[in-house]
Amino acid sequence: xxxxxxxxxxxxxxxxxxxxxxxxxxxxxxxxxxxxxxxxxxxxxxxxxxxxxxxxxxxxxxxxxxxxxxxxxxxxxxxxxxxxxxxxxxxxxxxxxxxxxxxxxxxxxxxxxxxxxxxxxxxxxxxxxxxxxxxxxxxxxxxxxxxxxxxxxxxxxxxxxxxxxxxxxxxxxxxxxxxxxxxxxxxxxxxxxxxxxxxxxxxxxxxxxxxxxxxxxxxxxxxxxxxxxxxxxxxxxxxxxxxxxxxxxxxxxxxxxxxxxxxxxxxxxxxxxxxxxxxxxxxxxxxxxxxxxxxxxxxxxxxxxxxxxxxxxxxxxxx
Amino acid sequence: xxxxxxxxxxxxxxxxxxxxxxxxxxxxxxxxxxxxxxxxxxxxxxxxxxxxxxxxxxxxxxxxxxxxxxxxxxxxxxxxxxxxxxxxxxxxxxxxxxxxxxxxxxxxxxxxxxxxxxxxxxxxxxxxxxxxxxxxxxxxxxxxxxxxxxxxxxxxxxxxxxxxxxxxxxxxxxxxxxxxxxxxxxxxxxxxxxxxxxxxxxxxxxxxxxxxxxxxxxxxxxxxxxxxxxxxxxxxxxxxxxxxxxxxxxxxxxxxxxxxxxxxxxxxxxxxxxxxxxxxxxxxxxxxxxxxxxxxxxxxxxxxxxxxxxxxxxxxxxxxxxxxxxxxxxxxxxxxxxxxxxxxxxxxxxxxxxxxxxxxxxxxxxxxxxxxxxxxxxxxxxxxxxxxxxxxxxxxxxxxxxxxxxxxxxxxxxxxxxxxxxxxxxxxxxxxxxxxxxxxxxxxxxxxxxxxxxxxxxxxxxxxxxxxxxxxxxxxxxxxxxxxxxxxxxxxxxxxxxxxxxxxxxxxxxxxxxxxxxxxxxxxxxxxxxxxxxxxxxxxxxxxxxxxxxxxxxxxxxxxxxxxxxxxxxxxxxxxxxxxxxxxxxxxxxxxxxxxxxxxxxxxxxxxxxxxxxxxxxxxxx
Numbered sequence: 001x002x003x004x005x006x007x008x009x010x011x012x013x014x015x016x017x018x019x020x021x022x023x024x025x026x027x028x029x030x031x032x033x034x035x036x037x038x039x040x041x042x043x044x045x046x047x048x049x050x051x052x053x054x055x056x057x058x059x060x061x062x063x064x065x066x067x068x069x070x071x072x073x074x075x076x077x078x079x080x081x082x083x084x085x086x087x088x089x090x091x092x093x094x095x096x097x098x099x100x101x102x103x104x105x106x107x108x109x110x111x112x113x114x115x116x117x118x119x120x121x122x123x124x125x126x127x128x129x130x131x132x133x134x135x136x137x138x139x140x141x142x143x144x145x146x147x148x149x150x151x152x153x154x155x156x157x158x159x160x161x162x163x164x165x166x167x168x169x170x171x172x173x174x175x176x177x178x179x180x181x182x183x184x185x186x187x188x189x190x191x192x193x194x195x196x197x198x199x200x201x202x203x204x205x206x207x208x209x210x211x212x213x214x215x216x217x218x219x220x221x222x223x224x225x226x227x228x229x230x231x232x233x234x235x236x237x238x239x240x241x242x243x244x245x246x247x248x249x250x251x252x253x254x255x256x257x258x259x260x261x262x263x264x265x266x267x268x269x270x271x272x273x274x275x276x277x278x279x280x281x282x283x284x285x286x287x288x289x290x291x292x293x294x295x296x297x298x299x300x301x302x303x304x305x306x307x308x309x310x311x312x313x314x315x316x317x318x319x
Numbered sequence: 320x321x322x323x324x325x326x327x328x329x330x331x332x333x334x335x336x337x338x339x340x341x342x343x344x345x346x347x348x349x350x351x352x353x354x355x356x357x358x359x360x361x362x363x364x365x366x367x368x369x370x371x372x373x374x375x376x377x378x379x380x381x382x383x384x385x386x387x388x389x390x391x392x393x394x395x396x397x398x399x400x401x402x403x404x405x406x407x408x409x410x411x412x413x414x415x416x417x418x419x420x421x422x423x424x425x426x427x428x429x430x431x432x433x434x435x436x437x438x439x440x441x442x443x444x445x446x447x448x449x450x451x452x453x454x455x456x457x458x459x460x461x462x463x464x465x466x467x468x469x470x471x472x473x474x475x476x477x478x479x480x481x482x483x484x485x486x487x488x489x490x491x492x493x494x495x496x497x498x499x500x501x502x503x504x505x506x507x508x509x510x511x512x513x514x515x516x517x518x519x520x521x522x523x524x525x526x527x528x529x530x531x532x533x534x535x536x537x538x539x540x541x542x543x544x545x546x547x548x549x550x551x552x553x554x555x556x557x558x559x560x561x562x563x564x565x566x567x568x569x570x571x572x573x574x575x576x577x578x579x580x581x582x583x584x585x586x587x588x589x590x591x592x593x594x595x596x597x598x599x600x601x602x603x604x605x606x607x608x609x610x611x612x613x614x615x616x617x618x619x620x621x622x623x624x625x626x627x628x629x630x631x632x633x634x635x636x637x638x639x640x641x642x643x644x645x646x647x648x649x650x651x652x653x654x655x656x657x658x659x660x661x662x663x664x665x666x667x668x669x670x671x672x673x674x675x676x677x678x679x680x681x682x683x684x685x686x687x688x689x690x691x692x693x694x695x696x697x698x699x700x701x702x703x704x705x706x707x708x709x710x711x712x713x714x715x716x717x718x719x720x721x722x723x724x725x726x727x728x729x730x731x732x733x734x735x736x737x738x739x740x741x742x743x744x745x746x747x748x749x750x751x752x753x754x755x756x757x758x759x760x761x762x763x764x765x766x767x768x769x770x771x772x773x774x775x776x777x778x779x780x781x782x783x784x785x786x787x788x789x790x791x792x793x794x795x796x797x798x799x800x801x802x803x804x805x806x807x808x809x810x811x812x813x814x815x816x817x818x819x820x821x822x823x824x825x826x827x828x829x830x831x832x833x834x835x836x837x838x839x840x841x842x843x844x845x846x847x848x849x850x851x852x853x854x855x856x857x858x859x860x861x862x863x864x865x866x867x868x869x870x871x872x873x874x875x876x877x878x879x880x881x882x883x884x885x886x887x888x889x890x891x892x893x894x895x896x897x898x899x900x901x902x903x904x905x906x907x908x909x910x911x912x913x914x915x916x917x918x919x920x921x922x923x924x925x926x927x928x929x930x931x932x933x934x935x936x937x938x939x940x941x
Contacts, residue, residue: 049804085496101487105509118496183659184875188888213877254805256834
């Protein structure tokens with residue numbers, strides 16, 4: 001398999017309280033050095049709770065935020081967004097909030113036209129042809145083209161967002177919580193559409209979500225993010241059923257499931273570590289039942305724990 | 320556009336302003352065609368002729384020039400200068416504001432500090448200084464007035480642009496291959512244009528006054544050319560002996576500025592989306608009630624809803640958000656209401672205590688009984704005594720429900736002292752007890768925290784503590800864990816479960832998540848398009864859903880451990896509640912639909928403690 005996307009030590013540090021000149025007062029490490037590979041044709045799921053840096057990571061991949069350190073390679077070529085037209089053809093993004101990602105003062109046709117015109121320089125007749133192909137692929141009626149975004153429901157608007165990303169003809173799509181704003185009955189419509197498009201056009205997905213069940217249903221592999229770092233990565237079928245990192249297990253146990261009695265998987269009332277003042281060692285140690293002195297001193301490395309499953313833990317769970 | 324004109328026309332004062340202003344503009348446009356004497360020809364023999372004299376309708380000034388002619392030509396000039404100054408200031412100011420707001424960071428900082436410096440001077444001094452540097456003259460006065468007003472536009476537009484530049488559609492435009500200039504022109508500008516128009520319409524009058532002020536001081540139009548300010552200035556010496564020379568231009572200034580300001584306010588009100596949506600109009604203290612009769616009490620329980628109907632009347636459209644809902648809870652019971660967005664579950668909850676905003680909300684039928692007393696149409700003071708005391712709410716977003724400027728301990732104490740006359744120290748003790756009961760660590764120090772200093776999970780605990788403050792009988796929780804992470808959600812749910820068992824609370828729990836319902840609720844009501852389609856004990860409904868909607872909705876929920884798969888979906892969309900189909904609202908999406916489903920009302924049929932609103936249910940009790 002060839003690699004579609006490779007991140008090498010990618011990190012992002014945000015300044016806090018920055019004066020006009022001089023260094024900032026504090027820094028927040030939103031994403032700590034992450035090294036990841038997404039193979040062509042796979043769906044890599046990324047899960048994590050709010051504030052774990054998953055959206056920051058995704059936005060760096062499409063150049064909306066410049067990384068602090070590290071490099072990105074897209075389809076073997078070094079990341080280069082100096083020419084927005086060339087860059088947009090390689091990778092595209094689908095946003096979480098379908099309505100606010102569409103300009104309220106443009107018609108749907110104007111919105112879908114933009115990538116065709118700017119990225120591919122297509123003429124008017126070609127564009128109309130291509131738009132009807134794309135609309136057929138995402139199950140939208142062509143009479144929607146003359147309407148404005150506020151006239152659509154969330155599910156329809158999200159399909160328009162997907163149509164816009166497809167129009168760029170990129171082979172890699174970053175999907176940032178594409179269904180979390182949608183109702184469950186509509187969520188499945190969009191997820192199934194994404195699966196169909198992937199088969200038809202041979203796409204590669206990076207699928208970000210906080211919903212473990214959704215991620216499991218669509219992903220080939222899953223990476224679990226905690227406090228800006230990958231704590232575990234492995235095959236989707238294995239990672240939640242046989243987690244090696246205690247945090248992955250906590251996540252899997254917390255999801256409300258029909259037929260499981262109500263228990264708080266964590267006995268203590270715990271909170272995420274303070275990003276302004278990160279603890280030394282493992283960032284999960286304060287919440288972890290298996291934590292030892294070693295965990296509070298030394299930050300664990302992401303290492304292979306067998307079966308293609310990598311976890312950053314000194315005391316991994318038994319498979 | 321048509322909506323804008325309609326809204327504008329509804330505002331009587333703005334309409335009057337528009338009519339007067341267009342009259343004045345029409346008059347000055349026609350001035351060159353009117354049979355007037357030349358404005359600048361002096362005739363000292365006819366000085367200070369009174370108004371209504373033959374040949375001089377408005378009299379003459381100190382040089383014997385015809386005042387009517389000078390007034391019309393002067394108004395023409397004043398309006399032209401005022402409007403051009405506004406246009407120039409708006410263009411330059413908006414350009415500065417958009418650039419600063421769009422690029423942000425250091426660009427923004429440098430530009431806005433420059434604008435701040437300009438604003439630090441009193442504007443009239445600044446205008447005088449500019450004219451003094453450039454020399455007197457109408458053109459220079461125009462430049463001065465425009466320059467003085469640039470900061471106002473720049474600041475206003477920058478604020479709006481910052482908000483828009485961080486919207487996702489701007490990011491999407493970047494990824495569509497657009498450059499900065501194109502994004503500014505095609506994405507940002509159309510969205511800030513209404514704000515520019517609003518700012519202009521409210522400042523044009525002001526700019527005409529400023530120009531007149533400069534001319535009055537002799538720094539604007541130079542003799543013999545007339546504008547309103549210079550006419551006033553020249554007439555000043557004869558204010559006592561020939562008052563009409565001052566009154567005539569003075570009245571014209573008054574008319575112009577008044578009409579522009581009235582129209583400007585109207586334009587602002589019609590364009591401002593917040594005003595248009597009614598967000599700034601004060602809702603009534605309790606939801607409006609307009610019901611013909613009070614239904615019989617049919618259900619038992621500490622809180623029971625009988626055939627509740629809540630509608631939203633917007634224009635001539637009627638949205639039937641809640642359409643005949645009957646529910647009840649007994650102490651110690653948790654009733655779940657599950658439904659998708661727009662199914663009416665939140666409006667049902669808010670209707671209980673008359674918290675639906677009116678206008679546009681109206682409760683049109685039904686009753687809500689708490690211990691047998693009807694809450695609908697109850698007098699406001701009595702209703703207020705019950706709100707938060709006997710029946711309390713927990714809302715979805717604790718960030719929005721807690722006041723950001725008060726310490727959480729003080730807010731909790733206020734919630735108690737609102738209903739009970741107890742001393743401050745007693746209230747404080749009670750607050751600590753409450754915080755402890757919702758398992759907040761270090762309650763003493765946490766009581767002194769502000770809401771922003773707490774995490775989402777901690778804030779929601781405070782929200783729950785506030786609901787518990789007066790030991791209520793019923794808690795209505797509206798998606799209390801939707802905004803929280805799963806690990807925190809599990810903690811909050813187990814807390815709520817313990818509380819209701821320990822205190823015998825009745826909980827109405829609104830959610831869209833079957834997993835949550837399964838773990839917490841004894842009974843569940845499934846809502847679709849404003850109606851309950853199925854109701855019964857949770858385990859039975861989850862095991863054997865009777866309504867096709869319930870069955871397929873459960874199938875849509877992905878469960879952990881299922882592996883990679885195609886997920887079940889329900890094609891189509893829920894109907895809009897202002898245009899409901901006759902018969903079953905789910906019929907258009909239902910696989911089992913028969914013609915009888917679409918013919919007429921389908922009743923909620925009770926059977927063995929369950930109830931279903933379907934002619935062909937998926938499951939019948941044997």
